[in-house]
Amino acid sequence: MLTTSLPQEKLDPRVRRTRALIERAFSELLTEKGFHAITVQDITERAEINRATFYAHFSDKYALLESSIQQAFRQELEKRTLNACHYSEQNLNALLVTVCEFIARSSGHCKSIESQFESLVETQVRQQIRLLLELWLNQVGSDIDPVIAATAASWVVYGLAQEWSHEKNRPAAEEYVGRILPIVLANLRLKQPGELTGGTHARDTA
Numbered sequence: 001m002l003t004t005s006l007p008q009e010k011l012d013p014r015v016r017r018t019r020a021l022i023e024r025a026f027s028e029l030l031t032e033k034g035f036h037a038i039t040v041q042d043i044t045e046r047a048e049i050n051r052a053t054f055y056a057h058f059s060d061k062y063a064l065l066e067s068s069i070q071q072a073f074r075q076e077l078e079k080r081t082l083n084a085c086h087y088s089e090q091n092l093n094a095l096l097v098t099v100c101e102f103i104a105r106s107s108g109h110c111k112s113i114e115s116q117f118e119s120l121v122e123t124q125v126r127q128q129i130r131l132l133l134e135l136w137l138n139q140v141g142s143d144i145d146p147v148i149a150a151t152a153a154s155w156v157v158y159g160l161a162q163e164w165s166h167e168k169n170r171p172a173a174e175e176y177v178g179r180i181l182p183i184v185l186a187n188l189r190l191k192q193p194g195e196l197t198g199g200t201h202a203r204d205t206a
Helices: 013-033 040-047 051-057 061-079 089-107 115-140 146-166 173-188 195-204
Strands: none
Touching: 013 040, 013 051, 013 061, 040 051, 040 061, 061 089, 061 115, 089 115, 089 146, 089 173, 115 146, 146 173
């Protein structure tokens, strides 16, 4: 049976609470001083935990950053219930708007835009986009391997959203998404309605 939600890490409630304290402290510090200036000691003092507790959850601040980005983007998807819904062009449109807005906010989250921060955002967000697109393609079908189509489309979605986020006089996200939606659809190579059940035979007998 096809799952309709992205995989979630199952954690003990106490672990979740401690992680939430760490991530909240980290988020506050990111806004105040930027990633490279933050130390593990800064995080533990703000979260009011000891260093051993921090290292029981994260190997270093880079692992914490990766986890924070992933969780923040998941939350944005969940706000729109995009991680548990079926494919439609409307849902794809909502995904693109979500990505654009998330990248724009992430770019302004640090006091200075740091290349390593941007790279980690890209890795985590593209992975989440790919997983969701792959789920949708497994539902509706693609003219090519769904994994390949989802991977290619995830690069296109992220790249176009990042380009929009860097524009000084950028249009509203919804307007921009209307322009790029045909490009994303072209990369997904969705099967036409008549192909979902008939496949090649339907085309041969047309």
